[in-house]
Amino acid sequence: MTHRVVIIGGGFGGLYTAKAFRRAPVEVTLIDKRNFHLFQPLLYQVATGALSPGDIASPLRSVLSRQKNARVLLGDAVDLDPERRVIMLAASEGEELTEVPYDSLVVATGSRPVYFGHDDWERCAPGLKSVEDAVAVRHKILFAFEAAERETDPEKRRQWLTFVVVGAGPTGVELAGALGEIANDTLRHDFRSIDPATARILLIDSSPRVLPTYPEELSRKAERSLIRLHTRPLHGVKVSGIDHEGVTIEHGDGSHDHIAARTVIWAAGVQASEFGQALARRLGVTLDRGGRVLVKPDLTVNNHPEIFVIGDLAHSRDEHGQPLPGVAQVAMQQGAWAARAIIARLEGQLRPQPFHYSDRGDLAVIGRGRAVARIGKLRASGLFAWLIWLFVHLMYIVQFSNRLVVFVHWGFLYLTYNRGARLITGDGTEPRDSDVEKPAPAS
Amino acid sequence: MTHRVVIIGGGFGGLYTAKAFRRAPVEVTLIDKRNFHLFQPLLYQVATGALSPGDIASPLRSVLSRQKNARVLLGDAVDLDPERRVIMLAASEGEELTEVPYDSLVVATGSRPVYFGHDDWERCAPGLKSVEDAVAVRHKILFAFEAAERETDPEKRRQWLTFVVVGAGPTGVELAGALGEIANDTLRHDFRSIDPATARILLIDSSPRVLPTYPEELSRKAERSLIRLHTRPLHGVKVSGIDHEGVTIEHGDGSHDHIAARTVIWAAGVQASEFGQALARRLGVTLDRGGRVLVKPDLTVNNHPEIFVIGDLAHSRDEHGQPLPGVAQVAMQQGAWAARAIIARLEGQLRPQPFHYSDRGDLAVIGRGRAVARIGKLRASGLFAWLIWLFVHLMYIVQFSNRLVVFVHWGFLYLTYNRGARLITGDGTEPRDSDVEKPAPAS
Numbered sequence: 094m095t096h097r098v099v100i101i102g103g104g105f106g107g108l109y110t111a112k113a114f115r116r117a118p119v120e121v122t123l124i125d126k127r128n129f130h131l132f133q134p135l136l137y138q139v140a141t142g143a144l145s146p147g148d149i150a151s152p153l154r155s156v157l158s159r160q161k162n163a164r165v166l167l168g169d170a171v172d173l174d175p176e177r178r179v180i181m182l183a184a185s186e187g188e189e190l191t192e193v194p195y196d197s198l199v200v201a202t203g204s205r206p207v208y209f210g211h212d213d214w215e216r217c218a219p220g221l222k223s224v225e226d227a228v229a230v231r232h233k234i235l236f237a238f239e240a241a242e243r244e245t246d247p248e249k250r251r252q253w254l255t256f257v258v259v260g261a262g263p264t265g266v267e268l269a270g271a272l273g274e275i276a277n278d279t280l281r282h283d284f285r286s287i288d289p290a291t292a293r294i295l296l297i298d299s300s301p302r303v304l305p306t307y308p309e310e311l312s313r314k315a316e317r318s319l320i321r322l323h324t325r326p327l328h329g330v331k332v333s334g335i336d337h338e339g340v341t342i343e344h345g346d347g348s349h350d351h352i353a354a355r356t357v358i359w360a361a362g363v364q365a366s367e368f369g370q371a372l373a374r375r376l377g378v379t380l381d382r383g384g385r386v387l388v389k390p391d392l393t394v395n396n397h398p399e400i401f402v403i404g405d406l407a408h409s410r411d412e413h414g415q416p417l418p419g420v421a422q423v424a425m426q427q428g429a430w431a432a433r434a435i436i437a438r439l440e441g442q443l444r445p446q447p448f449h450y451s452d453r454g455d456l457a458v459i460g461r462g463r464a465v466a467r468i469g470k471l472r473a474s475g476l477f478a479w480l481i482w483l484f485v486h487l488m489y490i491v492q493f494s495n496r497l498v499v500f501v502h503w504g505f506l507y508l509t510y511n512r513g514a515r516l517i518t519g520d521g522t523e524p525r526d527s528d529v530e531k532p533a534p535a536s
Numbered sequence: 537m538t539h540r541v542v543i544i545g546g547g548f549g550g551l552y553t554a555k556a557f558r559r560a561p562v563e564v565t566l567i568d569k570r571n572f573h574l575f576q577p578l579l580y581q582v583a584t585g586a587l588s589p590g591d592i593a594s595p596l597r598s599v600l601s602r603q604k605n606a607r608v609l610l611g612d613a614v615d616l617d618p619e620r621r622v623i624m625l626a627a628s629e630g631e632e633l634t635e636v637p638y639d640s641l642v643v644a645t646g647s648r649p650v651y652f653g654h655d656d657w658e659r660c661a662p663g664l665k666s667v668e669d670a671v672a673v674r675h676k677i678l679f680a681f682e683a684a685e686r687e688t689d690p691e692k693r694r695q696w697l698t699f700v701v702v703g704a705g706p707t708g709v710e711l712a713g714a715l716g717e718i719a720n721d722t723l724r725h726d727f728r729s730i731d732p733a734t735a736r737i738l739l740i741d742s743s744p745r746v747l748p749t750y751p752e753e754l755s756r757k758a759e760r761s762l763i764r765l766h767t768r769p770l771h772g773v774k775v776s777g778i779d780h781e782g783v784t785i786e787h788g789d790g791s792h793d794h795i796a797a798r799t800v801i802w803a804a805g806v807q808a809s810e811f812g813q814a815l816a817r818r819l820g821v822t823l824d825r826g827g828r829v830l831v832k833p834d835l836t837v838n839n840h841p842e843i844f845v846i847g848d849l850a851h852s853r854d855e856h857g858q859p860l861p862g863v864a865q866v867a868m869q870q871g872a873w874a875a876r877a878i879i880a881r882l883e884g885q886l887r888p889q890p891f892h893y894s895d896r897g898d899l900a901v902i903g904r905g906r907a908v909a910r911i912g913k914l915r916a917s918g919l920f921a922w923l924i925w926l927f928v929h930l931m932y933i934v935q936f937s938n939r940l941v942v943f944v945h946w947g948f949l950y951l952t953y954n955r956g957a958r959l960i961t962g963d964g965t966e967p968r969d970s971d972v973e974k975p976a977p978a979s
Contacts (some may be wrong), residue, residue, distance in 0.1 A: 128678060129958070283601045517572070
């Protein structure tokens, strides 16, 4: 019988695993809750109205349609039985639990926003992990300008025009930069009672600088670009409270301040998806503080050489003992590596090889023609880094589907500052808590 | 004081009214519930995954941003006081009712689907008037193929693979044609257990032919194109029941049949939006059976020469006494005409002129390279009609925003049959009743 590989999750990790089996004599089943792969690094562009959800999503079936040994199963993996080697999918009402048998298993269910013990903050400060999150954030941002236009009380108007981004990692920096462009350029002529350029955009982080994992020199350059877009980074500041009226911050000296803001966006941290709990329960694997599964150097788990955990769900380390970051590059390389390991084993190579991460660098874009990049030892910023960013994204997006439209959107954005996808959907009123749907983990 | 014109509704009628005031010495306020103008004739392309909502929506503010005498107000017009000449907007919780004063008023709130006394059908058979409708229909269609792939019972599988479109006017025909392309081409290689080409697509109408308002010759040609896409038109058939299991139809001879289908889409009829009721209550105007306001030949209402009703909300007639159809062309011409009438009055021309509709023709597209067109006395079909359709839509869309992306999407669709925007959002399960949001009328 053909060797059955089951992959849970259609993000970067899962999809690259599936594709790496292209010519292998195995039967691949890719399970995901959603019917599409999401290009998450561009999610902030949906949240800021530059792209539509459809522009950064590729149907999993069409990505794998020509790969005859692969099938896609829409389903919610909730549990597994490592003895019988089956995955359990959540059942619809009145139906029986579906079981999917495997010979090898690759778990790549990713991560979701974490609020560090303050789950109530989620209602006021949505994260940015799913299409629904991005649409909710877009709604919040656009609605705030509309409400400010209607508001006559100057203090309330100021509150509507204050935007707080929590977390100055790449997502937070890119989001704050895009917000700066919206306020200063995109909406410049659109309102009659307010001047959108008076909006305050604050980027809060407890680190002493933006992009804390980047070289210091690039952090400084990114900060300068942000300030040029009228965005104010606040360093060394902790968030101690978030509600619908604003954010309470704690300075390094223990003093507190309240920022009155109606729009708060969470880009501060992620934790592993829920399937990690099932692995812990069934396999006795150890989870780190963020819920990530501690994996062996070959990405398998103790006593189960047939089970691989990759991507954001895995806690793995490089040769210097440093934990690998939760980025697409790591997930993609681990996916391809897990597939090769399974194929090698089928061919009789039983000795497990450790996974090596090849660090290609970091890239963050701040605005039109402004980015910072580290590629190996090379550091770049400004227009040159932005062109590298454009080229890298061009390469990856084209790989999945000929997404020329993304570049047409970007071309127009570059020339006109106009963001086409500025839709307030739903009932068009102030976003209520229920508008912010729960983030859907990748599996 | 400057003459204040208030326009309710940012559809084709309202937007063309506003734009026609471009150089006039008036103050224009455009009120809409939504922050965008929707290119409704292409809504079926969102419902069938060819375009994203953002591709066919233009922010009202950016359409009017350079027109300094116009402002946009996001709000829900619920009532008016013709004596004090004010419009009342619905208030948010705890806020006071907002009043907007006018000197001239143009009401262009459009229409919404009507279920002819069977409002419960809406839950099973969504219409196609708003972005939310289109996304709900897209969800239903894509989920049906997913469910069929998982289903093992042949009868249930057949039910998932049966699609019923009710109403064979232009929207129904275009929707059925697109469904035919999805089943036969787009999804061809995507599934492993089912062959999407075995899907049954039925187009039901009580008329003896599809496109009943078109010349007979074009109806025949459209029908032939539909059949070539494996779509089956059923003529002279009435719908007598719709539930989650399917559709009950009544033949001409009074006999009944039940069609087991999980996906039913409503393209059968529209009624005027709710603001018509407010006009009837406050002004004593007469409404027709579909809730449309009977207007005078100059599009104003009795005793109120300062109030114009245009577009789908107006019941107006051509010089032969025939009611004008509810199409974009009529709304646009009436909008421009109402604006000119108001300007003329300000310039001292007090005698009202009757509105004349200049019929430019009809166009319906059935699939790739297949369309039917009537332009004055000219009739065209096939590739030539399709090129006309493309050109006409190019002209209109470019007018609002340089929506080159739509043509990039269409170019790829033409070359590859691939529909990029095939997203199942929400929780990815079977669409429940609550997923189908209430259609939002245009005002």
